[in-house]
Amino acid sequence: MTKLSNSLPSNWGSTMAKFNVPLILRGKVIEDADVEFGGRRGGSSFTSADIRKHLDRLPLSTPSALRDLHELKFSDIADFLQEVGTCLSFRQNAYLQEAYELSVTTSGLSPQILRGIYETLGQGFGRSVVHQTADKSIGIPYLDGWVGMKLETGGHAWARAFGARAVHIIAGNVPNVAAMSIMRNAVIRSDMIVKTPSNDPLTAAAVARTMIDMAPDHPITKHLSVVYWKGGDTQVEEALYTPAHVDKIVAWGGLASITHISKYIQPGIDLITLDPKLSSTIIGREAFASDATMREVAGRAAVDVGHRNQEACHNARVVYIQTGTDKEGLRKANRFAQYLYDSIQALPPHISGPAVAPDPALAEEVNALKMSIGYYEVVGGGPTGAVIVSQMDEPVDFARLLGNRIANLVPFDSLETPIRSTNAYTQTIGIYPDSLRTELRDRLALHGAQRLVSLGYAGRFANIGPHDGIEPLRRMCKWIVDEEYRPESVALASMT
Amino acid sequence: MDQPTASQRNVDADLLRKHPERYPDLTVTQQYGIAYETVMDIQLAVLRERFDTLVHQVPVLAKLAESQSIGAINDIPDAAPLLFPHSIYKSYPLSLLEKSRFDLLTKWLGTLTSVDLSAVDVSGCVAIDGWLDAMDSKTELRIKHSSGTTGKLSFVPRTLAETEATAKGWRRSFEGFGDEPHANALAGFEDLQVLLVGYRKGALAYPRMMDAAVHWLYGGDENKVIASNPGRMSADVLSLGGRLKAAQDKGELGQLQVSPALLTRRAAFVQEQKAAPQRLKVFFDDIVQRYRGQRVIIVGSPPAVYDLAIEARKAGLTGLFTPDTLASIGGGAKGRIFEEDYKKVICRFIGMEEYPLDGFGMSEMCLGSSRMCPLGNIHPLPNLIPFLIDHKTGALLPRKGTQTGRYGWFDLAIQTHWGGLLSGDRVTMTWDEPCACGRAGPIIHSEIRRFTEIEGNDDKITCAGAMDAHDKALEFIAQQLG
Numbered sequence: 001m002t003k004l005s006n007s008l009p010s011n012w013g014s015t016m017a018k019f020n021v022p023l024i025l026r027g028k029v030i031e032d033a034d035v036e037f038g039g040r041r042g043g044s045s046f047t048s049a050d051i052r053k054h055l056d057r058l059p060l061s062t063p064s065a066l067r068d069l070h071e072l073k074f075s076d077i078a079d080f081l082q083e084v085g086t087c088l089s090f091r092q093n094a095y096l097q098e099a100y101e102l103s104v105t106t107s108g109l110s111p112q113i114l115r116g117i118y119e120t121l122g123q124g125f126g127r128s129v130v131h132q133t134a135d136k137s138i139g140i141p142y143l144d145g146w147v148g149m150k151l152e153t154g155g156h157a158w159a160r161a162f163g164a165r166a167v168h169i170i171a172g173n174v175p176n177v178a179a180m181s182i183m184r185n186a187v188i189r190s191d192m193i194v195k196t197p198s199n200d201p202l203t204a205a206a207v208a209r210t211m212i213d214m215a216p217d218h219p220i221t222k223h224l225s226v227v228y229w230k231g232g233d234t235q236v237e238e239a240l241y242t243p244a245h246v247d248k249i250v251a252w253g254g255l256a257s258i259t260h261i262s263k264y265i266q267p268g269i270d271l272i273t274l275d276p277k278l279s280s281t282i283i284g285r286e287a288f289a290s291d292a293t294m295r296e297v298a299g300r301a302a303v304d305v306g307h308r309n310q311e312a313c314h315n316a317r318v319v320y321i322q323t324g325t326d327k328e329g330l331r332k333a334n335r336f337a338q339y340l341y342d343s344i345q346a347l348p349p350h351i352s353g354p355a356v357a358p359d360p361a362l363a364e365e366v367n368a369l370k371m372s373i374g375y376y377e378v379v380g381g382g383p384t385g386a387v388i389v390s391q392m393d394e395p396v397d398f399a400r401l402l403g404n405r406i407a408n409l410v411p412f413d414s415l416e417t418p419i420r421s422t423n424a425y426t427q428t429i430g431i432y433p434d435s436l437r438t439e440l441r442d443r444l445a446l447h448g449a450q451r452l453v454s455l456g457y458a459g460r461f462a463n464i465g466p467h468d469g470i471e472p473l474r475r476m477c478k479w480i481v482d483e484e485y486r487p488e489s490v491a492l493a494s495m496t
Numbered sequence: 497m498d499q500p501t502a503s504q505r506n507v508d509a510d511l512l513r514k515h516p517e518r519y520p521d522l523t524v525t526q527q528y529g530i531a532y533e534t535v536m537d538i539q540l541a542v543l544r545e546r547f548d549t550l551v552h553q554v555p556v557l558a559k560l561a562e563s564q565s566i567g568a569i570n571d572i573p574d575a576a577p578l579l580f581p582h583s584i585y586k587s588y589p590l591s592l593l594e595k596s597r598f599d600l601l602t603k604w605l606g607t608l609t610s611v612d613l614s615a616v617d618v619s620g621c622v623a624i625d626g627w628l629d630a631m632d633s634k635t636e637l638r639i640k641h642s643s644g645t646t647g648k649l650s651f652v653p654r655t656l657a658e659t660e661a662t663a664k665g666w667r668r669s670f671e672g673f674g675d676e677p678h679a680n681a682l683a684g685f686e687d688l689q690v691l692l693v694g695y696r697k698g699a700l701a702y703p704r705m706m707d708a709a710v711h712w713l714y715g716g717d718e719n720k721v722i723a724s725n726p727g728r729m730s731a732d733v734l735s736l737g738g739r740l741k742a743a744q745d746k747g748e749l750g751q752l753q754v755s756p757a758l759l760t761r762r763a764a765f766v767q768e769q770k771a772a773p774q775r776l777k778v779f780f781d782d783i784v785q786r787y788r789g790q791r792v793i794i795v796g797s798p799p800a801v802y803d804l805a806i807e808a809r810k811a812g813l814t815g816l817f818t819p820d821t822l823a824s825i826g827g828g829a830k831g832r833i834f835e836e837d838y839k840k841v842i843c844r845f846i847g848m849e850e851y852p853l854d855g856f857g858m859s860e861m862c863l864g865s866s867r868m869c870p871l872g873n874i875h876p877l878p879n880l881i882p883f884l885i886d887h888k889t890g891a892l893l894p895r896k897g898t899q900t901g902r903y904g905w906f907d908l909a910i911q912t913h914w915g916g917l918l919s920g921d922r923v924t925m926t927w928d929e930p931c932a933c934g935r936a937g938p939i940i941h942s943e944i945r946r947f948t949e950i951e952g953n954d955d956k957i958t959c960a961g962a963m964d965a966h967d968k969a970l971e972f973i974a975q976q977l978g
Binding site for chain 2: 360364365367368369370371372373374375376390392394396397
């Protein structure tokens with residue numbers, strides 16, 4: 001679901017501080033620095049223990065070892081996570097501070113934005129978030145025990161959501177992915193091996209170490225491992241990805257990552273993919289009724305575009321605007337572009353700022369359009385971002401590259417234009433006004449859109465289960481049925 | 497001017513100031529023998545003249561100059577902000593091709609050239625190949641297209657007249673400097689048969705180069721060039737090949753649509769593909785029979801020539817031609833992993849002792865191909881003004897000492913469109929320490945990398961990969977239900 005950041009070697013020649021990424025094996029911290037890995041963005045690199053030396057201890061010894069997790073009540077888990085959230089106070093938590101410092105050198109987000117994220121990371125473990133996640137995604141009774149029901153065809157059945165042995169190959173474009181994955185996994189009581197990404201190798205480890213300091217013997221602490229290896233390392237992956245060791249693989253990332261994992265998929269291993277996604281915006285004609293509305297709507301669209309420097313999957317990239325494509329329409333579109341650009345520039349630094357890792361390929365495309373004549377107008381440009389206005393009802397050919405706070409306004413006459421542009425790679429669509437949202441939602445859903453939201457709120461998530469068109473938490477569980485029939489009420493097949 | 501005399505440094509600077517496209521009339525020794533002060537004088541004079549003329553004729557240049565508040569060029573560095581990004585030549589919406597709006601594509605191209613295209617009627621064109629043919633026959637343009645990133649081809653509006661320098665420059669590229677080997681490589685050049693391993697027709701760099709050679713060097717005698725494939729490297733197929741690769745890389749192959757116009761040509765493509773092995777065999781038998789033991793000119797990309805060399809080895813044939821055979825095998829090995837050292841295999845096949853030194857040039861240049869010197873340095877030809885731009889800030893790096901940055905150039909031989917371009921290559925240059933090889937002027941160090949490669953997300957199909965992409969696309973079209 002993430003758009004992986006297009007990093008570049010902006011740190012050539014600079015000497016970066018060396019970080020050691022600890023290997024965490026079910027409560028045990030191994031701080032050896034056996035191997036050095038190049039991080040993203042050139043200059044930064046980090047060391048870590050060589051997981052190949054510890055491969056025998058990486059998988060869970062036996063599935064029965066999950067029993068301790070299943071003896072917990074949901075309320076125990078919620079209490080534990082609430083406490084983890086409290087301990088993840090950025091000011092006091094040295095692990096989190098270290099993760100922040102490394103992220104500053106590897107992330108596509110600015111230090112101010114990263115700081116904002118780390119300062120609020122603990123909130124994702126709060127009781128209300130955890131409760132809503134568990135209750136709306138799965139239903140707490142199914143997590144806590146067997147839920148019984150009388151069958152209309154006779155007999156009784158019970159169902160329960162069990163945890164599994166899971167490997168999570170997470171994305172690193174925002175640190176929240178690590179935190180959210182750990183929270184979700186605790187809720188469903190799985191044994192978790194986090195394979196960390198090179199653009200965020202420390203956040204998951206920071207959460208794990210916080211748990212170890214807080215409650216070293218708690219079952220959730222004892223079922224969390226955090227490992228870095230270079231994705232595609234066959235020695236590690238062949239040893240780990242077998243049905244003898246793993247039930248579920250949750251993989252974030254693009255085709256390259258999924259392709260090499262998929263060769264390990266066989267009956268007994270369930271692969272749950274959270275693909276890279278892109279998001280867009282549809283703004284109906286009501287927005288252009290007056291200059292004041294145009295400015296207000298531009299302010300809302302700016303948040304969807306610029307929030308977290310457009311590094312996330314939910315950020316708007318192509319913005320469809322119903323100004324019409326005649327001369328008057330294009331004039332309005334070009335004016336709206338200026339308002340949008342100004343609003344993006346005005347976002348506070350902890351929300352958004354100039355590009356940290358500008359993508360040279362994208363910058364070159366934008367430069368070319370800025371010079372070219374006829375089909376595109378460009379407001380801004382350079383590291384602070386840009387708004388490209390198509391002078392026809394089509395996005396730019398490099399729409400997939402859009403990032404670094406560069407949005408593409410596409411004027412249109414008929415709503416069919418944005419509807420038909422929606423496909424399976426579309427995650428969020430921010431819509432204005434809300435009446436248009438309800439009007440379009442069935443059509444957009446059929447075309448592949450996975451989430452519709454009021455304009456300006458793309459960065460807020462409902463956390464009620466569905467995510468990228470599936471229910472990953474339900475998929476992460478093993479759903480088991482226990483059935484009871486009695487011959488006196490349900491005849492045995494052999495007797496009929 | 498082929499036989500330099502003692503006064504080989506005595507070149508006519510005034511003539512070159514007016515006609516820099518005539519540099520290739522000079523020997524390589526003469527070109528690199530000119531004092532660099534003089535070279536720069538000529539460069540500045542031509543640069544000013546080009547700007548003053550083209551700023552009124554090329555709308556995109558006018559727009560850029562205005563936005564940069566540049567009204568005149570007084571010194572070479574003044575031109576740095578005016579280098580076009582290479583993507584300018586693909587700044588049209590791809591949908592123009594998909595909807596066969598070649599009228600609008602022509603209009604777009606008209607903003608990049610001084611050639612007036614306003615009255616050209618291309619309304620009947622349904623495919624890129626057809627449009628290129630129409631432009632060839634109705635205008636003085638001989639549009640050159642790239643192999644394309646993600647299926648979008650760049651179109652460079654070169655004119656027929658400009659390709660004279662291209663042809664002559666290609667000829668010069670075989671020649672050594674001073675008393676280096678190959679100093680006399682051009683003796684008897686006009687009598688040598690050209691064996692082209694690849695497609696003869698099309699608007700990609702190689703076929704266009706051969707067009708220019710036949711027109712300007714061989715008096716229109718098409719028999720001078722024998723191609724392994726006399727057919728066309730189709731721009732439409734190549735564009736599809738690029739989109740195919742991009743879609744494959746993103747896992748979106750299912751979304752790719754082949755245009756109906758292309759599907760109507762499916763039968764011809766299938767035939768073309770089926771005939772390929774037979775055609776290569778015919779070519780091979782032909783050249784063995786007619787040219788074995790002779791001095792020839794071999795032209796092709798490394799993968800194509802390598803495959804031919806392997807064919808020859810299977811047939812038990814090595815040292816097919818004379819050791820002084822001329823080889824123009826450009827484009828590098830990128831995109832293809834060879835089982836063996838391709839240079840050795842090719843040398844054994846031809847019978848050459850040493851593989852030709854690597855060259856450095858870009859297809860957007862009109863007069864750009866030069867080879868490394870024996871010391872392994874690249875020397876920009878005197879018609880090319882080199883620029884190094886700071887990758888991060890976009891500022892011009894000082895034209896002194898040793899600097900690393902993004903390579904830009906201005907080609908004096910280009911007359912009808914803006915000759916300044918910013919490449920995607922990271923280059924290190926030394927400006928003020930002349931090379932021990934004796935060539936005057938700044939040097940480019942041999943380690944050149946694309947910025948996108950350094951970032952690790954390069955999806956460009958390189959020149960060397962073009963044939964491969966073309967053939968894969970043919971396979972794909974053949975699989976579509978027609």
